[in-house]
Amino acid sequence: MNRRKFIEKSTLSTAGIISAPLLARERAYSENDRTKTFAKDVVRPIVIATWDVPNATEKAWHILRSDGSSLDAVEQGVMIEEADENNQSVGKGGRPDRDGNVTLDACIMDKDSKCGSVVYLQNIVHPISVARKVMEETPHVILAGRGAEQFAYGLGFKKDKLLTEKSRQEWLQWKKTARYEPVINIENHDTIGMLAIDGNGDLAGACTTSGMAYKIAGRVGDSPIIGAGLFVDNEVGAATATGVGEEVIRTVGSFLVVELMRQGKTPHQACKEAVQRIIEKNSDQPDFQIGFIALNKNGETGGYCIHPGFSYRVYSKDGHTNNPSDSYLNK
Numbered sequence: 001m002n003r004r005k006f007i008e009k010s011t012l013s014t015a016g017i018i019s020a021p022l023l024a025r026e027r028a029y030s031e032n033d034r035t036k037t038f039a040k041d042v043v044r045p046i047v048i049a050t051w052d053v054p055n056a057t058e059k060a061w062h063i064l065r066s067d068g069s070s071l072d073a074v075e076q077g078v079m080i081e082e083a084d085e086n087n088q089s090v091g092k093g094g095r096p097d098r099d100g101n102v103t104l105d106a107c108i109m110d111k112d113s114k115c116g117s118v119v120y121l122q123n124i125v126h127p128i129s130v131a132r133k134v135m136e137e138t139p140h141v142i143l144a145g146r147g148a149e150q151f152a153y154g155l156g157f158k159k160d161k162l163l164t165e166k167s168r169q170e171w172l173q174w175k176k177t178a179r180y181e182p183v184i185n186i187e188n189h190d191t192i193g194m195l196a197i198d199g200n201g202d203l204a205g206a207c208t209t210s211g212m213a214y215k216i217a218g219r220v221g222d223s224p225i226i227g228a229g230l231f232v233d234n235e236v237g238a239a240t241a242t243g244v245g246e247e248v249i250r251t252v253g254s255f256l257v258v259e260l261m262r263q264g265k266t267p268h269q270a271c272k273e274a275v276q277r278i279i280e281k282n283s284d285q286p287d288f289q290i291g292f293i294a295l296n297k298n299g300e301t302g303g304y305c306i307h308p309g310f311s312y313r314v315y316s317k318d319g320h321t322n323n324p325s326d327s328y329l330n331k
């Protein structure tokens, strides 16, 4: 950190804006020896993903183990779920909106805080890869709908039919009552958010979804919104969310989790406090699910949710595990 920046931070601290733990950490960074600062218990590489998605975390792990970047790992990891027709919350096979159209949201963020996002994207199996292209090949962060689709075709992405017969039949059934009642923990694999640290100690994250089943046409959730569904700060850590996106957007959930870690909270404590914030804005017996997962710069992981049933996968040198998340409610 140069002198000017340090003085600016010191001024903010005097005003009580920056916490003492953060300042201490900034001073440690300023020694220009981050590896040493984190040398003690650093776990890396490591990948963590929402829900029990072993194929996705396995893919990411192989990339990380072969000295690949965290950015490649999270993109290619979530692509496994986007391509899996049996996962009806992501990519091909996703449940449609109330008009029967599958519309996808995704975003990606790298170690330099560069990010890309697509919202309301149709007919493309891998929205995460389009989001990465938005990040890398445009001056923008978000492309929506038809514009995003045309952008993808221009880069050679193929048009595909995303509505599978299974999802179509379920939608036809749903139309008989046409009540919008989000289901808690759909088949244990909803929106996929994935966070990773590579061998260089750099963080990246990706989040991809077909959104809430039977949503109003045009609805966009938290998953492609930087700060809500996903946030990465290479100095601190990363977080991602699953569940009813409207609630996550209202509290800018993933950004909140990262900021709480910046203040010294563990990933678990930070996720718990972000869930608590959502509870405070609602009833203390909410009938919707939210789950956060987080990874800090040391490779520590954590998660927290409202209703039991949410879990997250972790793959590191210590093994490949599915971790049932602690929850605010017990049953």
Ligand code: SD4
Pocket (backbone or CB within 6 Å): 089, 190, 191, 209, 210, 211, 212, 220, 221, 222, 223, 241, 242, 243, 244, 245, 246
């Ligand atoms: C959304 N957060 O569109 C996503 C949906 C989701 O579990 O995560 N479902 O609001």
